[in-house]
Amino acid sequence: MAPGTVSPTAFSRRSYVYRSLEAKGAEWAALRDAAVAMRLGRPVEEEVGIGRRLGLTDLSPLPRTGFKGTGTIEWLTSQGLTIGPESNMAYRQADGSLAARLAPSEIFLIDGLKGEAGLIDRLNGAWAWGTEKPRKLIGYPMPRSESHCWFMVSGWQAPAMFAKVCGVDLRAHKFKQGQIAQTSVAKISAIAIRDYFGELPAYHLLTDSASAEYMWACIVDAMAEFGGQPIGLAALRRLAETR
Structure with a gap:
């Protein structure tokens, strides 16, 4: 259009x-x-x-989204994100998006200005609890668009x-x-x-x-x-x- x-x-x-x-x-x-x-x-x-x-x-x-909770940073880095150790810092990703680390285990992810949401869509699709017991801690999604x-x-x-x-x-x-x-x-x-x-x-x-x-x-x-x-x-x- x-x-x-x-x-x-x-x-x-x-x-x-x-x-x-x-x-x-x-x-x-x-x-x-x-x-x-x-x-x-x-x-x-x-x-x-x-x-x-x-x-x-x-x-x-x-597009924007978020993830929070124990295991969040480890899971996101396993998905290819670059996240530094400091909280209250935002880390730029390869696609231009920013991973804003609001707390040790909380990320607010905002897209690049193209709005293509490739990384955000991939992460939202990849996140799922495993079937192993005890369940691996990988945080949980925090939708931020609304x-x-x-x-x-x-x-x-x-x-x-x-x-x-x-x-x-x-x-x-x-x-x-x-x-x-x-x-x-x-x-x-x-x-x-x-x-x-x-x-x-x-x-x-x-x-x-x-x-x-x-x-x-x-x-x-x-x-x-x-x-x-x-x-x-x-x-x-x-x-x-x-x-």
């Missing part, structure tokens, strides 16, 4: 903030079982410029903007690439993960899906004094090419 002919309401899953995106003139594209806003009423090149300064992108339609919304904030002004709504210092020399902050953003619990597009700061922002519209509105408001605006996935993918 070509971009521009897609409606988010035609899918069983849709962005938690699709009404706000529609109001910005969103041009949608089909992505698996949902629609994603590719641009928001502007040329992609213009949105790339906004994203370099300060942009907010909705990634909620993209539990958490997923936004990304990009741009040089992002750390200054976050200083208005988050008590953690997210400046580059304090918050390194891959680092995770499980903290309060705009007075609600959230997960912030530092990513990077070349030298350009970028932050994944995950919070309870029931708070998605509130979080989106708070970030849009906090961005205003820095000239920040929402942008579509097409511009974010362009920015990510510098990674």
